[in-house]
Amino acid sequence: MAENALLTAPVSKLKQLLLDRTVSSEELTKAYLAQIAAENASLNAVVTVCAEEALASARDADAQIARGATRSLTGIPLLHKDIFCTEESAPHVVHACWRVLYPPMTPPWSPK
Structure with a gap:
């Protein structure tokens, strides 16, 4: 394809x-x-x-x-909007949470 x-x-x-x-x-x-x-x-x-x-x-x-161990979306690329700050985020990921009020941020914790 x-x-x-x-x-x-x-x-x-x-x-x-x-x-x-x-x-x-x-x-x-x-x-x-x-x-x-x-x-x-x-x-x-x-x-x-x-x-x-x-x-x-x-x-x-x-x-x-x-x-053969699949779920509904296994293998489908998914883009998450960067307004979500999660513990799983890599330290280099800049988040746009509240970008209008505050500068871009990185999570205040290290990923597991």
């Missing part, structure tokens, strides 16, 4: 492609990361791109799919 088609396919189609192993979660994640890289300068939609973490998660999802 062409990269552009992957970017516009519904989640149900992407899930089937993943389960059929027509596409891997890593390939799918790379397609979305490439789109973010191509468009984010003009859109300014993503404050911090966590490409390494995303690709590691994608490889883990591919291993889960290979074992």
Whole structure:
């Protein structure tokens, strides 16, 4: 499937492609990361791109799919809005929580 088609396919189609192993979660994640890289300068939609973490998660999802241990969204790339500050955030992740009132922040704790 062409990269552009992957970017516009519904989640149900992407899930089937993943389960059929027509596409891997890593390939799918790379397609979305490439789109973010191509468009984010003009859109300014993503404050911090966590490409390494995303690709590691994608490889883990591919291993889960290979074992047949999947859930509804296993392998589907997901972009969380950076207004959420979680304990699982990496120390380098800048959050836009309350950005109008305060400068961008990093979590006040170390990830587990």
